[in-house]
Amino acid sequence: MTPAQFKKLLSELEHLTDTQVRRVETFLKGDDAVQPIITELEQRMVDTPECPHCHSSLINRHGKAGSMQRYRCKNCLKTFTATTDTPLARLRHKEKWLDYLHCMINGKVLRESAKECDINLKTSFRWRHRFLQLPATLKASLLEGIVEADETLFARSEKGSKTLDRKPRKRGMKAKKRGRSKDDWVPVLTVRDRGKHTYEAILPGVSTQQLNDELKGKIEKDSVLCSDGFKAYIKFAQGNDLIHKRLNVAAGVKVIDKVFHIQNVNAYHSRLKEWLQRFHGVATKYLDNYLGWFRFLDTQENPNKNNLFKAQQHLAGT
Ligand SMILES: [Zn+2]
Structure with a gap:
């Protein structure tokens, strides 16, 4: 030139x-x-096999596609690689x-x-x-210090996200609705420490058993767990050597000793829901993906x- x-x-x-x-x-x-x-996508296909066409986990190796492993789905018989779709x-x-x-x-x-x-x-x-x-799958593996835990609810949607055209539900409806129909609502547990390490899980329900299943070994001993005092948290804290601060917001207890509160996790939920609004409703089967993306974004x-x-x-x- x-x-x-x-x-x-x-x-x-x-x-x-x-x-x-x-x-x-x-x-x-x-x-x-x-x-x-x-490489990451290929590893993921090994760790958690899934056909991108029908989501079956029953897949076989099926030759090579260039330098990549090709697979064939036993269910729908289509072939694919880790980067398909x-x-x-x-x-x-x-x-x-x-x-x-x-x-x-x-x-x-x-x-x-x-x-x-x-x-x-x-x-x-x-x-x-x-x-x-x-x-x-980017989630904190260990939380420590002051650890805030709370859950928020999302309207269940079995439909594809493209067709969902429902108004977002009002916020601040949580406590009373723990007993609400599982057909309508999906609880999302968010646990966040003051270093902004965040762990999140979509729960079938909020019980001590569920909390143990999700969080056992993930919160450093002698950490201080802050929650709204729901009974599942009380038992979970007792069983896991955690100091527990119960914030009964409905009774006006928003902060204990100036530092113990769940305002970070609540603010996180607000930002998350605000961000999700731009997608005009998210299908429940994809919710975990959006949560992951937001965890990722929120640290930036x-x-x-x-x-x-x-x-x-x-x-x-x-
Ligand atoms: Zn398939």
Whole structure:
């Protein structure tokens, strides 16, 4: 390229959109960032086999597809690889995965994400749900110090998220509704320490047994558990050598000794629900994915382009 041509190229680059700049960056840097994520997806297929077409866990190895393991589903007989239905499935899509992640971080809805990344809506839907599974398992393995625990409810939706068009339920309806029909509500337990380590689980119900199943060994001994004092928490704290501070908010006890409260976890729930609103209803079967993504996002200060690369590192390192 002559110096004059190069000068012309540089002047043209000035007119690129943000998305186009990212594509140029990806193009120049090559695929290095992609391989660790593919490795992670392949490992996940080994650890938790699942057919992307019918979600059956009964799959067989079925030759190779390039350098990747190919599988065949015993149930629907379709073949796939670990990257099927992700932005990394085809070479021509690989350059778009960062754009797509960027759209997700900015909470763009399916249609916008598709438009921004120049893919069709059906593809955007599939990508979102497979891609979202990636951070869903990112959970704190140990909480310590002052540990806040509380649960919040989500309206159960068996339908695809695309068709759900219900108004978000009102907040602050929790305590009385613990006995509410499991057909209508899904309780999500969030446990967060002051270092912002966050553990979350969708529970079949809120009982001592459930808390033990989820949290046993995950809270450091002699930590201080703060809860709203629901009886399941009392028994759980007793059985696990935890000091327990009961915040009876309904009776006006919001803070004990200035430091013991559940306001961080409650604020977390508020931010989570606000963020989820932009998706206009989330199917329950995908809820865990959204929770994972939000846990991931909420640890970032003000997501921007730099954090995108942190995000990438984070995904690659798990
Ligand atoms: Zn299948």
